[in-house]
Amino acid sequence: MRVGAVTDRGQLRPNNEDGYRVRGSLAAVADGMGGHQAGEVASSVALDVLFAHPLDGVAPGEALRAGVREANRRVHALSLARPEYAGMGTTLTAARLVGGRWWIAHVGDSRAYLFRRGDLRQVTRDHSVVAELLALGQITAEEARAHPQRNLLTRALGLEADVEVDLYSLPAVAGDRLLLCTDGLTGVVQDDVVREILVREDPPDVQARRLAGKAHDRGAPDNVTVVIVSLDADSSPDAP
Template sequence: MKTANRSDIGRIRLVNEDRAWAELTAGGIGVAIVADGMGGHQAGDVASQLAVDTFREVMSSVSGELTLEAAKTLLRQAILQANEVVYELASQNDHYHNMGTTVVAAMLLQDSGVVGHIGDSRAYKLRQGELCQLTEDHTLVNELAKSGQISAEEAASHPRRNVLTRALGTDREVEVDIKGFSWKEDDLLLLCSDGLYSMVSDEEMRLTLLESELDLDGRAERLIEQALHAGGEDNVTVLLVHSDSGEGQEG
């Protein structure tokens, strides 16, 4: 497994509230997470960091092989534990009132993977030149689009497209969407904050990920550059995981 992790504050924001982390566990399981924080008084970066730290702590205890169902259960538990940690701090400290974060996380086994998410950070899988979105945004605009009240074109430019219907840490109880998917050699997983896909189209992302002259780090850098060139209106984070039989890790 190879990984590349890149993040940029963007051209408008004063603080980078995105956080990301990826690692291959001692048991040979790939784990990765991207969190996009929100909240006043710079609380967003606290929420996203707490979520990543909690997730990392849970995943550090993983050893040996897991079944797909066991991985789904563990991923859900890790995200719910992060929700509890963020919610408790926000509840006990006025400085962090109402802080929260999106989260998208994945566990990669030998021939399958699991993705879990809350909010509008996304996971995509590239296989044989085709880019497939694995997650579904928890946003007001996505709900309107699903119910047919607005078109996909209207959703892309809707003034309330950033309004979340679900976030980590804002409520004591939260629902996590968990999804299994197949995972083969040479597959590429992209986890990203909305600062990427709101600026860069799926087709542009697909073409960049297919650029064979760029290594994994180079492709992550290129995606960041494209988001900045398009306006960089938000923090932008890109985490790539490549299913590679060779040893070593980038990023």
């Protein structure tokens, strides 16, 4: 298993409120929100708490979900304790390879994609107003990209004392590439462009940089974070 990752401030934002972590078979991205650098704090705290949470000894999916819920509690508590952090929140999308399966926990509009045998599939569903309108057929995918409420989330970490966490489980296959990314990528780079990069046999770090570069080619109005987990064709998906 190989991993490539990049996080970038973009061209318009004064600071980077995104973050990512990778350790062993666990990877995650987060996109913070809140003024006065509170977004940076929210994403960093969420990632730190998740990666400190014990993930062994219980069912893999429930362990991952529990880690995300604990991250939510910590971000929420901090937002109540410090006036300068009031109202801060963050997305969190995390993936772990365990026992031959991808386990993905998700809150917000950062995304997980699975690239397999030439096909790119969006695994997670955005928790956003625009995603709901799209699902209802009230707007098109093209209209969603320019919609005035495209950044309005319906679910995020830190806003309430508890949060509903979406959990996905997929069989892992040798050759898979799992992409985790924030909306700084998907807001400006279409899925077919992402697929064109992932279909190449480049190392995941090269692909991550190329995806971030595509966001810059389109003005990179937001922070951009990309993590690619590559399960090489000659490797076993049966990670512990």
